[in-house]
Amino acid sequence: MRIPFRAGLLGLSLAVLSLPAGAAEKLQVVASITVLADIAKQVGGDNVEVRSLVGPNGDAHVYEPTPQDAQAVTKAGLVVVNGLELEGWMDRLVAASGSKATIVVATQGVPTRKMDEDGQEITDPHAWNSAANGAIYAANIAKALAAADPAHAAAYQANGAKYEAELKALDAWARSEVATIPQAKRKVITSHDAFGYLGAAYDIEFHAPVGFSTESEASAGDIAKLIDQIKQEHIKAVFIENATDPRLVQQVAKASGAEMGGELYAEALSTADGPASTYAKMFQYNISSLVAGMKQN
Amino acid sequence: MTAVWDFLVTPFLDYAFMQRALVACLALSLGCGPVGVLLVLRRMSLVGDAMSHAVLPGAAVGFLVSGLSLWSMGLGGLIAGLAVALLAGAVTRVTALREDASFAAFYLIALAAGVLIVSTRGSNVDLMHVLFGTILAVDDAALLLMAGIATVTLIALALLYRPLVVECFDPGYLRMVGGVGAMVHFAFLMLVVLNLVGGFQALGTLMVVGLMMLPAAAAKFWSRSLWSLFAWAAGLALLSGYSGLLVSYHGSLPSGPSIVLTAGGFYLLSLIFGTHDSLRARYLPTAHFAH
Numbered sequence: 001m002r003i004p005f006r007a008g009l010l011g012l013s014l015a016v017l018s019l020p021a022g023a024a025e026k027l028q029v030v031a032s033i034t035v036l037a038d039i040a041k042q043v044g045g046d047n048v049e050v051r052s053l054v055g056p057n058g059d060a061h062v063y064e065p066t067p068q069d070a071q072a073v074t075k076a077g078l079v080v081v082n083g084l085e086l087e088g089w090m091d092r093l094v095a096a097s098g099s100k101a102t103i104v105v106a107t108q109g110v111p112t113r114k115m116d117e118d119g120q121e122i123t124d125p126h127a128w129n130s131a132a133n134g135a136i137y138a139a140n141i142a143k144a145l146a147a148a149d150p151a152h153a154a155a156y157q158a159n160g161a162k163y164e165a166e167l168k169a170l171d172a173w174a175r176s177e178v179a180t181i182p183q184a185k186r187k188v189i190t191s192h193d194a195f196g197y198l199g200a201a202y203d204i205e206f207h208a209p210v211g212f213s214t215e216s217e218a219s220a221g222d223i224a225k226l227i228d229q230i231k232q233e234h235i236k237a238v239f240i241e242n243a244t245d246p247r248l249v250q251q252v253a254k255a256s257g258a259e260m261g262g263e264l265y266a267e268a269l270s271t272a273d274g275p276a277s278t279y280a281k282m283f284q285y286n287i288s289s290l291v292a293g294m295k296q297n
Numbered sequence: 298m299t300a301v302w303d304f305l306v307t308p309f310l311d312y313a314f315m316q317r318a319l320v321a322c323l324a325l326s327l328g329c330g331p332v333g334v335l336l337v338l339r340r341m342s343l344v345g346d347a348m349s350h351a352v353l354p355g356a357a358v359g360f361l362v363s364g365l366s367l368w369s370m371g372l373g374g375l376i377a378g379l380a381v382a383l384l385a386g387a388v389t390r391v392t393a394l395r396e397d398a399s400f401a402a403f404y405l406i407a408l409a410a411g412v413l414i415v416s417t418r419g420s421n422v423d424l425m426h427v428l429f430g431t432i433l434a435v436d437d438a439a440l441l442l443m444a445g446i447a448t449v450t451l452i453a454l455a456l457l458y459r460p461l462v463v464e465c466f467d468p469g470y471l472r473m474v475g476g477v478g479a480m481v482h483f484a485f486l487m488l489v490v491l492n493l494v495g496g497f498q499a500l501g502t503l504m505v506v507g508l509m510m511l512p513a514a515a516a517k518f519w520s521r522s523l524w525s526l527f528a529w530a531a532g533l534a535l536l537s538g539y540s541g542l543l544v545s546y547h548g549s550l551p552s553g554p555s556i557v558l559t560a561g562g563f564y565l566l567s568l569i570f571g572t573h574d575s576l577r578a579r580y581l582p583t584a585h586f587a588h
Contacts (some may be wrong), residue, residue, distance in 0.1 A: 247434040
């Protein structure tokens, strides 16, 4: 009698203990962009529900929040932002929504690089395009998830460590892939200047017809210089970024005899059926496309 | 001499995209110049600007249906623009509301519908970038489209020349003699929409409306007869396009604003030095051009 009773009691107390956790809603996480949302999903697993404010193939530079977005931020237990002034609208959105959520800046501890934009030195926000930085993002997000939802802290830490290792492996893979291309041939043209970190990490030179932001309009002089440059340096790898006007790049490629290398995913993941539905897939896809393109140079 | 040649001509010889841009300017000037003159004469100068917003819902629907396709977006824009033009024109003809008011009403409705359609799809792609092109990225399809539109415009204007002249100077007359006036008016609005839609996609909003209205307004200072107003407007538009491209090339400045600002410069020069009703003609008594 005693043993079953105790077992029953234990079972009951376990059930009571697990009740609040089971009944409580999953931790609501709001991320500014799809890349961050995916990292949060990978680390959080089934314990979190993640929403990205800027959707797949969207452009974070020109995003406008909707009331649903503000509502999601209000309900969120954790808000994930990239920082480095990528999402200028985020601070205002969080303040306006009256949210009490913790805000985690995913780029904390990332070695940043400066870039020249119209003569001004600004910090390049597109740090996730290096997988080594992605691993730092994952560690930051795992730590923040554990703090926001201590009941599942162990799971977050374990998932985080696993995912971090996966990203570091991707980083090593990318290095070995790029190493197959001779140094002199590692040159690429894209329509968006968001690959500064990728270029620095894996030793690839990127040239762009339009400036750093998707907002600036191209000038005839710049385009002419770019066409000359492609011709002189024999760059055949030309890529279109998925959130800007591809027509300009097509014209440049046509005028200079370069070949179109397809689409790269610089700032946003693709939709679920696309080739870059997760951050890891996006990185892999970008590296494979770049390497295939540079082989033509 | 070679320096001047290098400055003025070589950019267009060296680069295919400069040639395309220039040809695009030519097509745009031939179609939009005369249409702009008629808009100015009919006191509808702001209609072009209103129409640039009115085509948005149609172009957006076209984009959502079949992606970045010149034809489906153009067709959508054309339908939306025509709907706004026809509704506004019809309201003006059957009610007491003036044309500018009904245009404002309908283009605002269309603009709001466009923004709504775009945002329901949840994509935050900058639609102005996607829907409206730049003159530096004109491809064969866009060139053919613009050349076709310029041709249609010129033929239509030749056919409608008489009634248009009458309508311009006495809108009541044709209405009195029958329904021809309304038809001519709608045909003209159709030409406006056609030119704007074709131009937006190929070149961007600012470019088309700018090259339509500024040379037309400038032409008024140089001529009186409709025929030569057309010629002045088209010529000034082409000259603005050419000079603007050179400015954009040599100064590394954005091409759309360069071209439109050049056109604006020609307008100011015309305002001051023109032969008809310009500041000089009015206030300098020694000028022989003054009437």
